[in-house]
Amino acid sequence: MALVEVIDVVKEYRKGEHVIRPLDEVSLEIERHEFVSLMGASGSGKSTLLNLIAGIDRPTSGEVIVNGTAITRLSRRQLAHWRAAHIGYVFQTHNLIPVLTAFENVELPLLLLPFSRSERRKRVALALEAVGLSDRADHYPRQLSGGQEQRVGIARAIVADPLVVVADEPTGDLDAESTEQILELLMRLNTELGTTFLVVTHDPRTAGIAQRRLRLEKGKLLDRDCPAHVATITEDE
Amino acid sequence: MLRLLPWEYGVRNLFRRPGRTALTVAALTLVLLMVFAALSFVRGLNLSLAISADPRVVLIHSVGGGENLESSSIPARSAALVAASIPGIQRRYGQVYVSPELHLTTRVYVDGDEQGALGVIRGVAPTALLVRQQVQLIEGRWPQLGEVAVGRLAAVKLGRPDEALAVGQTVMIEGRRWRVSGRFAAVGSALEAEIWGPLDEFQQALKRQDVSLLAVTLGPGGEFGEIDEFCKERLDLELQATPETFFYGNLQAHYRPIRLLIWSIVALVSGAGVLAGLNTMYANVLGRVRELAMLQTLGYSRTALVLSVIQEGMLIAAISALMAAAMALWAIDGTAIRFTMGAFVLRMDSVAVATGCAVALALGVVGALTPALRVMRMPIGESLKAI
Numbered sequence: 262m263a264l265v266e267v268i269d270v271v272k273e274y275r276k277g278e279h280v281i282r283p284l285d286e287v288s289l290e291i292e293r294h295e296f297v298s299l300m301g302a303s304g305s306g307k308s309t310l311l312n313l314i315a316g317i318d319r320p321t322s323g324e325v326i327v328n329g330t331a332i333t334r335l336s337r338r339q340l341a342h343w344r345a346a347h348i349g350y351v352f353q354t355h356n357l358i359p360v361l362t363a364f365e366n367v368e369l370p371l372l373l374l375p376f377s378r379s380e381r382r383k384r385v386a387l388a389l390e391a392v393g394l395s396d397r398a399d400h401y402p403r404q405l406s407g408g409q410e411q412r413v414g415i416a417r418a419i420v421a422d423p424l425v426v427v428a429d430e431p432t433g434d435l436d437a438e439s440t441e442q443i444l445e446l447l448m449r450l451n452t453e454l455g456t457t458f459l460v461v462t463h464d465p466r467t468a469g470i471a472q473r474r475l476r477l478e479k480g481k482l483l484d485r486d487c488p489a490h491v492a493t494i495t496e497d498e
Numbered sequence: 499m500l501r502l503l504p505w506e507y508g509v510r511n512l513f514r515r516p517g518r519t520a521l522t523v524a525a526l527t528l529v530l531l532m533v534f535a536a537l538s539f540v541r542g543l544n545l546s547l548a549i550s551a552d553p554r555v556v557l558i559h560s561v562g563g564g565e566n567l568e569s570s571s572i573p574a575r576s577a578a579l580v581a582a583s584i585p586g587i588q589r590r591y592g593q594v595y596v597s598p599e600l601h602l603t604t605r606v607y608v609d610g611d612e613q614g615a616l617g618v619i620r621g622v623a624p625t626a627l628l629v630r631q632q633v634q635l636i637e638g639r640w641p642q643l644g645e646v647a648v649g650r651l652a653a654v655k656l657g658r659p660d661e662a663l664a665v666g667q668t669v670m671i672e673g674r675r676w677r678v679s680g681r682f683a684a685v686g687s688a689l690e691a692e693i694w695g696p697l698d699e700f701q702q703a704l705k706r707q708d709v710s711l712l713a714v715t716l717g718p719g720g721e722f723g724e725i726d727e728f729c730k731e732r733l734d735l736e737l738q739a740t741p742e743t744f745f746y747g748n749l750q751a752h753y754r755p756i757r758l759l760i761w762s763i764v765a766l767v768s769g770a771g772v773l774a775g776l777n778t779m780y781a782n783v784l785g786r787v788r789e790l791a792m793l794q795t796l797g798y799s800r801t802a803l804v805l806s807v808i809q810e811g812m813l814i815a816a817i818s819a820l821m822a823a824a825m826a827l828w829a830i831d832g833t834a835i836r837f838t839m840g841a842f843v844l845r846m847d848s849v850a851v852a853t854g855c856a857v858a859l860a861l862g863v864v865g866a867l868t869p870a871l872r873v874m875r876m877p878i879g880e881s882l883k884a885i
Binding site: 308309312315317318337338341342343344345346348350352354356358359360361365369370372373417429 | 501503504507510511513514789792793795796797798799800878879882
């Protein structure tokens with residue numbers, strides 16, 4: 262069974278008398294440890310699909326099942342708890358809280374889960390080490406570069422060991438050098454830790470690192486299945 | 499289980515825009531200072547009237563004179579008749595606790611003052627100190643011939659500085675000059691605004707042979723009914739008895755419109771405080787729409803975020819309340835002001851402080867709740883794209 266199953270999902274918005282349908286009977290499966298990119302023109306529904314899989318939006322019809330849980334049937338409260346436990350979200354702009362240190366920002370998702378203080382500290386330290394920022398734990402976001410801030414954002418996304426990490430234009434606000442660093446980091450997390458990624462991007466370079474590349478056009482999903490690299494992690498590992 | 503955001507998040511958010519926070523704290527402090535001023539006025543007035551009433555004291559006045567003792571007039575011989583006829587009155591070492599008093603408002607002139615001002619005077623016999631047990635001489639001595647003792651708020655009632663009624667000064671009352679022999683306190687009661695002199699001399703000066711009232715202390719087994727019965731039996735004297743607590747209770751009711759006015763002012767001023775809080779919290783929250791959406795994406799519930807925003811509002815309100823309370827204790831507490839019945843002291847007591855702080859925290863909650871709820875109603879996906 263696939264880790265993520267999107268079944269005949271339709272999403273409609275009403276704008277005055279007009280009905281806009283950014284997703285039109287979209288179906289998709291993402292396997293565990295897979296790295297999937299999703300491209301498409303602006304307004305093609307990429308972020309909408311990402312948000313449905315991340316459980317921060319609901320489809321008009323259809324079903325989204327993650328690891329056997331039909332998240333479209335969860336209440337708002339249950340969905341919030343489910344997100345905390347199972348989803349890592351990397352934003353285009355890092356969205357760090359400026360009044361909290363890097364350590365405290367990364368710790369935020371763990372405060373929602375039943376971890377002891379020492380367990381939280383251990384996990385945050387490991388996450389910061391994974392993104393190469395152990396020495397910046399006590400820095401505030403304003404004391405970090407754009408690339409470092411995004412790496413803290415990634416550490417926050419992986420710290421609770423989620424089932425899937427979704428990333429919405431993770432390199433959209435970065436310069437070329439920082440983009441390279443972030444892409445290397447995402448690939449390393451996928452290959453070394455087996456993290457499942459769904460990345461929405463405009464950038465062909467970012468899409469290029471994915472095992473499977475998808476494209477959304479006018480609400481329809483086109484599977485372009487062009488593996489750039491193959492994850493070596495298997496489910497048994 | 500509801501998981502809340504870290505406490506530090508709310509605290510540190512206050513320092514994101516220190517200028518705006520400082521301005522809000524300043525505005526809210528000013529608002530709360532006015533609230534504390536109003537509360538200390540109400541507390542001072544209430545306490546002054548409550549303290550003035552001794553539950554063991556009964557006032558005997560002319561029929562229908564209970565509303566305004568100054569218009570009451572009863573025969574001077576009533577004092578002896580009451581003392582001899584009612585066994586329930588307190589007695590000790592041959593002294594019967596009956597205090598005949600001449601009580602009125604008249605113009606009082608201090609030295610160098612040609613206009614004078616309305617003061618409350620009370621002609622008393624030596625038994626007054628037995629019945630009026632709140633009264634304590636704090637300076638000088640009890641008045642002899644041609645002398646008066648002044649309450650410590652008497653100068654305030656006249657609108658004159660304390661020095662004008664210092665011991666040794668003279669005042670002109672009813673065409674006669676009186677020397678101030680002493681000053682007295684009365685635990686904050688209305689008596690502190692009065693000028694007391696010998697009953698017989700005041701009667702001479704006022705060309706009156708009657709008295710306004712008798713103040714009587716009930717003994718251990720005494721009951722109000724005995725005095726009431728006596729008054730109803732002696733129709734020739736046209737007397738009426740009123741428990742002192744009842745008299746001052748009526749006065750409190752009389753001042754209810756003033757208290758309502760004060761509370762209306764508190765409500766209006768608080769409304770201004772809510773607007774100041776709303777303005778700041780709206781700006782604070784609207785500037786963080788994306789951040790709050792991000793926290794929801796991580797899994798924080800709307801309730802947790804609303805509580806965090808309320809925490810910020812309450813922190814601002816609590817800081818303002820502390821500053822306003824400190825300023826009020828320093829500048830308002832103990833300030834004497836005059837009113838129709840006499841004068842009283844503004845009191846920032848524990849009730850005023852607690853009520854003011856409760857108002858402040860309520861302002862913090864109301865000011866933060868509306869903007870927080872509005873932002874939380876926005877879809878997360880839409881909020882994540884907010885600029």
